[in-house]
Amino acid sequence: MSRIAIKICGLSTPDTVGAAVRAGAAYLGFVHFAKSPRHVEAEQIRALAAPVPPHVGRVAVVVDPTDDMLAQLAAAGALTALQLHGKESPERAAAIRARFGLPVWKAIAVKARGDIAAADAYAGAVDRLLFDAKTPDGAALPGGMGLRFDWTLLRGVAVATPWGLSGGLSADNIAEAIRVTGAPLVDVSSGVESAPGVKDVDKIAAFCKAVAAC
Numbered sequence: 367m368s369r370i371a372i373k374i375c376g377l378s379t380p381d382t383v384g385a386a387v388r389a390g391a392a393y394l395g396f397v398h399f400a401k402s403p404r405h406v407e408a409e410q411i412r413a414l415a416a417p418v419p420p421h422v423g424r425v426a427v428v429v430d431p432t433d434d435m436l437a438q439l440a441a442a443g444a445l446t447a448l449q450l451h452g453k454e455s456p457e458r459a460a461a462i463r464a465r466f467g468l469p470v471w472k473a474i475a476v477k478a479r480g481d482i483a484a485a486d487a488y489a490g491a492v493d494r495l496l497f498d499a500k501t502p503d504g505a506a507l508p509g510g511m512g513l514r515f516d517w518t519l520l521r522g523v524a525v526a527t528p529w530g531l532s533g534g535l536s537a538d539n540i541a542e543a544i545r546v547t548g549a550p551l552v553d554v555s556s557g558v559e560s561a562p563g564v565k566d567v568d569k570i571a572a573f574c575k576a577v578a579a580c
């Protein structure tokens with residue numbers, strides 16, 4: 367297994383969950399956001415996660431969630447972390463972590479250097495930051511659109527919180543992304559799909575192999 371942790375996100379079928387586990391993913395992501403082509407209900411997450419070995423993390427991706435929504439997800443009992451991918455403040459993120467007792471990841475939408483500096487406000491409030499490309503104003507999704515940002519913005523930046531890189535990653539560009547950013551964790555969704563929401567087992571394997579070679 368690579369020293370760089372891999373999260374395969376937007377999984378919705380047992381075969382692609384199995385492919386991600388076999389390929390060495392450290393984390394599996396399940397998107398719970400109705401507008402997403404990757405949306406899965408809490409009960410589906412529970413069923414998909416049931417055969418996953420305990421050393422593989424199961425992360426629910428949510429966008430500005432209500433407490434009721436989070437309670438439903440947490441009650442399914444399959445999750446090891448919550449990924450907040452909306453406009454959640456540091457205070458809201460900390461409150462979610464305290465209330466639901468799960469590690470919280472916070473996606474930071476990046477377009478310019480200031481966006482990375484703004485992530486400092488989450489220190490102590492969350493367990494991991496995920497630097498992702500900012501999607502255009504009015505876009506249907508705040509992530510999962512295969513968009514990348516200027517990775518050089520992360521060069522030489524000291525991030526106090528454990529962090530990861532996402533946004534437009536694929537087997538073709540992951541070596542460069544890791545070289546430029548030094549990311550300890552990489553997160554991919556669109557880059558291992560044959561169409562929006564349709565994961566491809568061969569692309570999952572190719573992505574993990576490319577990371578392992580770094």
Ligand SMILES: O=C(O)c1ccccc1N[C@@H]1O[C@H](COP(=O)(O)O)[C@@H](O)[C@H]1O
Binds near residue numbers: 375376397496498
């Ligand atoms: O994947 C989605 O549909 C999604 C919906 C809402 C919020 C986040 C979403 N995906 C996350 O976006 C990043 C980057 O995805 P991509 O590789 O650029 O397609 C990834 O972390 C997903 O978790």
